[in-house]
Amino acid sequence: MLDRQRPLPAARSHPGLALVEWRNRLIASPRFQALAQRLLPGRWIARAHARRLFDLTAGFVYSQVTAAFVESGLLDALAAAPLTGEEAAAAARLTEDAVTTLLLAAASLGLAQRIGDRWTLGVRGAALLATPGLGAMIRHHRLLYADLADPLAMLRRSGGGALARLWDYAPGSQPADAATYSELMAATQPMVAAQALAAYPFACHQRLLDIGGGSGAFLRAVGERAPGLELGLFERPEVLAATTASPGIARHGGDFRHDPLPGGYDLHTLVRVLHDHDDGAALAILKASRAALAPGGRLLIVEPMAALGSAPEGHAYFGMYLAAMRSGRPRDPGEISAMLQAAGFARVQPRTTPLPLVASCLVAFT
Numbered sequence: 001m002l003d004r005q006r007p008l009p010a011a012r013s014h015p016g017l018a019l020v021e022w023r024n025r026l027i028a029s030p031r032f033q034a035l036a037q038r039l040l041p042g043r044w045i046a047r048a049h050a051r052r053l054f055d056l057t058a059g060f061v062y063s064q065v066t067a068a069f070v071e072s073g074l075l076d077a078l079a080a081a082p083l084t085g086e087e088a089a090a091a092a093r094l095t096e097d098a099v100t101t102l103l104l105a106a107a108s109l110g111l112a113q114r115i116g117d118r119w120t121l122g123v124r125g126a127a128l129l130a131t132p133g134l135g136a137m138i139r140h141h142r143l144l145y146a147d148l149a150d151p152l153a154m155l156r157r158s159g160g161g162a163l164a165r166l167w168d169y170a171p172g173s174q175p176a177d178a179a180t181y182s183e184l185m186a187a188t189q190p191m192v193a194a195q196a197l198a199a200y201p202f203a204c205h206q207r208l209l210d211i212g213g214g215s216g217a218f219l220r221a222v223g224e225r226a227p228g229l230e231l232g233l234f235e236r237p238e239v240l241a242a243t244t245a246s247p248g249i250a251r252h253g254g255d256f257r258h259d260p261l262p263g264g265y266d267l268h269t270l271v272r273v274l275h276d277h278d279d280g281a282a283l284a285i286l287k288a289s290r291a292a293l294a295p296g297g298r299l300l301i302v303e304p305m306a307a308l309g310s311a312p313e314g315h316a317y318f319g320m321y322l323a324a325m326r327s328g329r330p331r332d333p334g335e336i337s338a339m340l341q342a343a344g345f346a347r348v349q350p351r352t353t354p355l356p357l358v359a360s361c362l363v364a365f366t
């Protein structure tokens with residue numbers, strides 16, 4: 001459950017509101033639309049808006065085409081070798097007609113491409129293949145889209161749906177398979193670790209504790225870059241029991257909402273953890289980190305944040321994902337900084353990452 005309480009702005013109190021209302025009336029007027037399509041600059045703008053509206057309307061279909069492309073095995077099969085329609089049908093276990101429908105749809109999205117009588121990957125198919133964990137995430141979205149089949153029902157529901165049942169720490173959810181969940185996290189971890197490694201000099205620390213670090217994938221990535229660092233993992237005992245220990249990584253079991261964190265680490269990381277928790281629990285985690293850090297220690301927060309810069313639509317994804325999960329919410333850097341200060345950190349500094357859509361970074365100083 002969300003526990004944020006934001007006051008609603010008083011109606012019409014903001015000076016910009018009247019201007020925005022005027023703009024919206026103008027855009028919605030059929031005369032304005034007709035005029036915009038007759039004049040050249042207007043026509044370009046109208047086309048760009050129409051395209052964007054089409055994407056909004058058809059986005060679910062794009063996602064399902066992508067899911068079918070991955071789940072049918074066509075992504076891997078076309079990566080291995082170009083295929084005729086007949087071969088593609090056999091690889092996907094579809095009729096030739098059905099595979100042609102799927103491949104033409106995939107081609108229109110840049111996932112596949114037809115050259116002569118063969119099908120191969122398109123530019124987006126090649127990029128998908130090169131993005132570690134994206135295929136696993138697309139398969140995992142089956143649960144999210146089951147919940148989003150009726151988005152209003154999902155938003156109105158007080159208990160969890162298909163996605164919430166996977167996350168066994170989400171309120172109201174069933175016990176779930178910690179290993180499956182940790183595998184998904186580990187599969188998608190390389191693109192997240194790449195953001196943190198580009199943004200923060202881990203080698204300037206002696207001991208790093210990754211809090212809620214799953215199976216240790218983030219620690220292994222940092223360890224490769226900064227081999228002198230001593231590494232520690234804090235996780236729920238059931239996740240530790242379900243995953244294999246990595247050499248050189250000390251494991252500490254516990255619940256970060258209630259248990260003290262182990263001392264002696266000069267850097268803590270929270271990677272894709274804070275946004276999973278409602279405000280009360282999130283503040284408890286930050287306080288636990290502050291209490292365990294010695295003076296001079298730092299906490300690095302790595303996750304997609306609500307201010308996504310050039311890709312604000314990422315908020316629609318993370319906001320709805322966490323709502324379906326029934327726990328947490330995306331927060332912007334300002335909100336997280338205020339929580340860090342409430343938890344006792346002295347100062348917070350943002351660090352630029354290459355892809356904020358994947359993760360942004362904040363460093364908190366004791």
Ligand SMILES: C[S@@+](CC[C@H](N)C(=O)[O-])C[C@H]1O[C@@H](n2cnc3c(N)ncnc32)[C@H](O)[C@@H]1O
Nearest residue numbers: 169185212213214235236254255256257271272
């Ligand atoms: C979204 S996953 C992120 C895992 C990893 N940091 C990553 O980015 O791949 C959140 C992690 O927090 C752990 N976690 C959730 N609640 C916890 C708690 N109360 N105490 C300790 N760990 C917890 C989960 O088990 C899970 O591994």
